[in-house]
Amino acid sequence: MIVVWFLILLVFVGTFVSMPFWRGRAASSTEDPEIAALEAARESKYREIRDAEMDRESGKLSEEDFAELDAELRREAVDILDRLEALKGKES
Amino acid sequence: MASDFGDAALWLAFLTAIFAAAAALVGTRGDRRWVDSSRYAVYSFCALMVICVVVMEHAFLTDDFSFNVVATHSSIETPTFYKFTAMWSSQEGSLLLWAFILSIVSTISLAATRHKLRDLVPWATAVMMGIAVFFTGLMLLGGDVNPFTTISPIPADGTGLNPLLQHPSMIIHPPMLYTGYVSLTVPFAFAIGALISRRVDAAWIKSTRGFALIAWTFLSIGIILGARWSYTELGWGGYWAWDPVENASVMPWLITTAYIHSIMVQEKRGMLKVWNVSLIVASFSLALLGTFLVRSGVLQSIHAFGDSTVGPYFLSLIGVVLIGSTWLIISRLDILRSDRRIDSLASRESVFLINNLLLIALCAVVFWGTFFPLISEFLTGTRSTLAAPWFDRYTTPVAVILVLFTGIGPMMSWRRISWEGAKRVFTVPLIAAGIAFVLLLLFTDAANSIWALLIFTLAAFTVTALIQETWRAAAARKKSVGGSIFASIWSNATRNRRRYGGYVVHLGLVVLLVGIAASSSFETKQDIELKPGQSAVVDDYKVTYVHPTLTRTEQALVFGAELQVDRNGKSFARLNPTRQYHQITDGTGSPGIASYFEGEATSEVGLKAGMRSDFWTSVEPNTKEFQRRARMADGLFGAFMRQKVLPVVQKNPSRAEAVSAAATDLLSLTTDKVIAGYKKDNLEVPVTIRVIVSPMVSWIWVGAIIAIIGALFAAWPSGLLKRSRGRKKTA
Numbered sequence: 001m002i003v004v005w006f007l008i009l010l011v012f013v014g015t016f017v018s019m020p021f022w023r024g025r026a027a028s029s030t031e032d033p034e035i036a037a038l039e040a041a042r043e044s045k046y047r048e049i050r051d052a053e054m055d056r057e058s059g060k061l062s063e064e065d066f067a068e069l070d071a072e073l074r075r076e077a078v079d080i081l082d083r084l085e086a087l088k089g090k091e092s
Numbered sequence: 093m094a095s096d097f098g099d100a101a102l103w104l105a106f107l108t109a110i111f112a113a114a115a116a117l118v119g120t121r122g123d124r125r126w127v128d129s130s131r132y133a134v135y136s137f138c139a140l141m142v143i144c145v146v147v148m149e150h151a152f153l154t155d156d157f158s159f160n161v162v163a164t165h166s167s168i169e170t171p172t173f174y175k176f177t178a179m180w181s182s183q184e185g186s187l188l189l190w191a192f193i194l195s196i197v198s199t200i201s202l203a204a205t206r207h208k209l210r211d212l213v214p215w216a217t218a219v220m221m222g223i224a225v226f227f228t229g230l231m232l233l234g235g236d237v238n239p240f241t242t243i244s245p246i247p248a249d250g251t252g253l254n255p256l257l258q259h260p261s262m263i264i265h266p267p268m269l270y271t272g273y274v275s276l277t278v279p280f281a282f283a284i285g286a287l288i289s290r291r292v293d294a295a296w297i298k299s300t301r302g303f304a305l306i307a308w309t310f311l312s313i314g315i316i317l318g319a320r321w322s323y324t325e326l327g328w329g330g331y332w333a334w335d336p337v338e339n340a341s342v343m344p345w346l347i348t349t350a351y352i353h354s355i356m357v358q359e360k361r362g363m364l365k366v367w368n369v370s371l372i373v374a375s376f377s378l379a380l381l382g383t384f385l386v387r388s389g390v391l392q393s394i395h396a397f398g399d400s401t402v403g404p405y406f407l408s409l410i411g412v413v414l415i416g417s418t419w420l421i422i423s424r425l426d427i428l429r430s431d432r433r434i435d436s437l438a439s440r441e442s443v444f445l446i447n448n449l450l451l452i453a454l455c456a457v458v459f460w461g462t463f464f465p466l467i468s469e470f471l472t473g474t475r476s477t478l479a480a481p482w483f484d485r486y487t488t489p490v491a492v493i494l495v496l497f498t499g500i501g502p503m504m505s506w507r508r509i510s511w512e513g514a515k516r517v518f519t520v521p522l523i524a525a526g527i528a529f530v531l532l533l534l535f536t537d538a539a540n541s542i543w544a545l546l547i548f549t550l551a552a553f554t555v556t557a558l559i560q561e562t563w564r565a566a567a568a569r570k571k572s573v574g575g576s577i578f579a580s581i582w583s584n585a586t587r588n589r590r591r592y593g594g595y596v597v598h599l600g601l602v603v604l605l606v607g608i609a610a611s612s613s614f615e616t617k618q619d620i621e622l623k624p625g626q627s628a629v630v631d632d633y634k635v636t637y638v639h640p641t642l643t644r645t646e647q648a649l650v651f652g653a654e655l656q657v658d659r660n661g662k663s664f665a666r667l668n669p670t671r672q673y674h675q676i677t678d679g680t681g682s683p684g685i686a687s688y689f690e691g692e693a694t695s696e697v698g699l700k701a702g703m704r705s706d707f708w709t710s711v712e713p714n715t716k717e718f719q720r721r722a723r724m725a726d727g728l729f730g731a732f733m734r735q736k737v738l739p740v741v742q743k744n745p746s747r748a749e750a751v752s753a754a755a756t757d758l759l760s761l762t763t764d765k766v767i768a769g770y771k772k773d774n775l776e777v778p779v780t781i782r783v784i785v786s787p788m789v790s791w792i793w794v795g796a797i798i799a800i801i802g803a804l805f806a807a808w809p810s811g812l813l814k815r816s817r818g819r820k821k822t823a
Contacts, residue, residue, distance in 0.1 A: 001093065005100035009143075013108055013136045017115075020128035033211050037293040044294060044359045048506065051360075054588070055505040057568030058561050059516040069507065 038084045045077040095159055098147035099240040105140035105191075106228035108133050109221045116217035120289075127214050131202045134217065137224060138195035145192050148179050148239055157250050160241045161185055167252035169646050177263040178253050183402070184231065184239035186266065190383065191227040193267075193274040197303065198224070201278045205299050212296055215285035216278075223277055226409055235401030255648065255674045255692045261321035265314055269341055272311030273379035276344065278303035279351075280376035283369050287420045292427050294359045297368070302807055304352055304372070309803040311345045316796040327671070327695030327710045329617065329784040331792065334483040339462040340382035343455050347375040350451040353444045353501075356590075360506060361441060362431030366421065367448060369428065373417040378455075380410045436508035443501045450494050457486045484612070488543050495547055495605055498598045499554030502561050521556040528552030541613035548609065551602045558595050585805075593806025600799025607791030611706075615786040623776045631785040633707065634658045640713070640779070641668060642767055648672040649688045649767075651713035653779050655698060667698030669711040669781070684726030685763050689719060706789040712780040718770055725766050729759060 052073060056066040112133035119127035150156070152175045157163040165185070166178045179185035198220045205213050231238050256262075279300040286296040318338060319331040332338065351371040357364045384406035421428070434441050460467075461478045468476040503517045529549045532538040538545045566580035573580070585592035620628040622637035629635070634657070641652035652670035656663070674691040682690060698709040737755060741748050 001096040002100045002103075005097045006104055009100060009104050009140070013104060013133075013140070016136055017108070017111065017129055017133045019132060020125040033209070033291055033295075036208060037291070037295050040293065040295040040298050040359075043298070048360050050588070051506060051591075054565050054584075054591075058564040060503065060505040060509055060513045062510060062512055065510055065513065 095240045101143040109224040113218045113221035116214040119214040138199040141192040141195040163250045167250040180266045211289040212285040215288045216281040219281035265317040269314030275307035305807040340385045344378040346455040350448045365428040440504040495550040499557040524556035525553035544609040544613035596802025604795025610788035611786045630783040648674045653711045665700040669698035669709045670696045685722035705787045708784040
């Protein structure tokens with residue numbers, strides 16, 4: 001009886017697992033890893049900018065320190081955005 | 093038969109996992125169809141695991157004793173609720189649970205990343221399914237651990253579930269711990285994928301951070317439930333015994349805590365990459381180690397399933413994971429170099445690095461103490477054990493420093509904090525700590541324990557720091573957008589879930605550590621022997637032993653003591669701690685009432701809990717006289733059976749079943765008679781009562797709940813509620 005059950009289940013599993021090969025649609029697309037890495041870096045940089053603002057609000061950073069740090073972070077963010085734009089431009 | 097269906101599903105799951113791993117590896121060459129096929133195979137593996145679990149649970153719930161695991165871990169009398177949970181009380185069932193949870197987390201992680209991390213996901217899939225192949229293969233080929241093994245002839249009843257496991261905490265504790273252990277598979281697999289594919293940027297962390305947090309949360313729930321169960325069920329009055337399996341759950345928790353903090357540094361600053369991959373490898377290895385310890389029998393523990401055949405297989409898997417991962421990390425050191433250096437020691441990055449070192453040190457202490465019996469046997473030939481005082485001596489100082497850094501961390505800024513900035517943020521918490529220190533010295537006996545005094549003082553520092561952080565940020569927001577301060581706090585929190593969730597977790601952990609410090613440093617423990625009517629004074633409490641209690645449940649004799657507890661002349665509590673003696677039901681015990689004293693004995697404590705202190709009692713009854721009467725009754729009953737009943741059955745074998753049922757009823761009546769007679773005689777038998785007055789134990793449970801709420805808040809996907817409302821509106 002084990003063999004019978006095994007074969008019945010195998011039909012279902014086999015059909016499902018082989019779908020990517022016979023369904024005729026293109027395989028799933030994925031984002032470009034370079035773009036994904038830059039997008040992750042961009043999100044992280046926005047978070048850093050927000051953190052710096054919160055640090056200023058809670059008194060950890062003086063206005064001068066914040067201004068210097070904020071400028072540095074925004075420069076880094078712009079750099080990431082530029083690289084992202086260049087990559088996306090290449091793709092299209 | 094149902095077992096055939098389950099067995100077939102398990103075999104197919106094993107083969108499907110092999111296919112999924114192989115297809116994923118083929119897919120690494122670039123053909124997306126193989127990657128998709130491997131992902132569908134993972135979904136299929138999950139469906140097959142669901143079938144296996146459903147078949148298993150159905151067997152338990154319908155008392156299908158053709159299943160060996162059901163016959164040995166359940167019975168007709170077992171309450172339905174505990175029949176459902178009995179699956180994971182067995183070696184086989186717990187392996188099945190592990191594989192089942194793995195199938196779910198694998199499915200979720202691959203569904204979430206199906207359009208992402210193209211280079212990495214196939215490798216991660218292969219790793220996850222490699223682990224799945226191990227667990228399913230172990231059940232099928234690793235000895236006597238197939239959950240679908242049948243027995244013949246089928247017994248009429250099972251041997252029942254261990255009475256120690258029939259407790260609400262035991263229903264939830266194993267699945268929570270296992271979910272914690274298994275969830276670590278995802279970040280581990282993706283880390284390996286990142287290393288192999290040389291994609292060690294923060295993208296893989298972003299996709300798996302949630303799983304690390306979920307693992308931490310479930311490990312926390314599992315650990316605290318275990319501690320609570322120990323406190324209320326085991327009768328020794330403690331919540332933590334540094335038991336090897338307890339330690340085995342704490343070690344991955346400590347390293348995962350370090351990992352969760354450390355990945356923030358990589359995300360923000362591109363640093364600590366080697367740390368992060370090493371930490372997740374260590375976490376996962378320790379999770380496997382914990383799973384191994386429960387199964388191997390190498391270390392004695394209340395949790396252990398005892399000696400089994402699977403230990404060597406687990407050790408091999410741990411070896412492969414450690415050696416393979418280490419080789420990978422070493423071979424990728426060139427790309428794991430930090431993008432930047434630490435700008436300043438006075439920075440959040442530095443604090444997190446120190447945090448890593450402290451948590452690893454704590455883990456190392458626990459590891460050394462846990463495995464010392466094996467180490468000492470290997471080195472000296474003699475097995476020596478390190479007891480709780482050793483662990484306390486070396487973990488306490490590290491825990492104290494961690495409390496300090498729990499407050500310092502949130503106050504530091506990324507990159508660097510200036511001297512002026514440090515003065516601005518540290519002044520108020522330091523003042524609060526100073527005030528707390530002085531008040532504790534003047535008005536409490538905290539000075540009697542230097543470590544407790546330090547923890548209380550540093551707790552004041554940390555709590556003040558967290559409140560200050562929250563308040564200042566809210567005040568700034570209120571200034572710019574208006575509204576109430578509390579609306580601003582909530583707005584800030586929901587916009588920065590990780591930060592504020594982290595604050596709540598820190599708060600919870602501080603509360604928990606204060607509870608541990610107070611309860612362990614200032615408890616009063618006394619064993620008192622009382623006869624009915626007698627009293628004793630423990631701490632500020634007068635304990636009077638009012639009368640004994642004795643009842644019978646379906647499977648146990650319950651001896652107890654009714655206690656009246658007074659404080660300052662007023663009634664404080666009425667408690668009834670009991671000790672239950674469970675009958676042996678597997679047919680190996682003596683016939684008659686004596687079998688109650690041959691099985692497991694469990695305790696129900698008498699507990700009055702409060703935020704200030706817990707009043708805890710347990711009883712060790714004197715059953716000598718009762719056992720004497722029981723033996724006498726058993727002797728008379730046995731003689732009656734041999735002289736009057738057996739000859740009848742021998743003459744009329746067809747009446748054997750009816751006679752057996754009547755004999756069981758008669759024995760039951762006899763037991764009740766013995767109990768009634770014992771109670772009526774009202775003997776002045778003394779009992780030993782353990783009384784523990786433990787300050788602030790409840791803070792441990794409250795602190796844990798706060799920490800878990802914080803973790804769930806941090807893990808909640810931002811904007812999820814908004815996105816779902818948006819979808820409803822457009823629909």
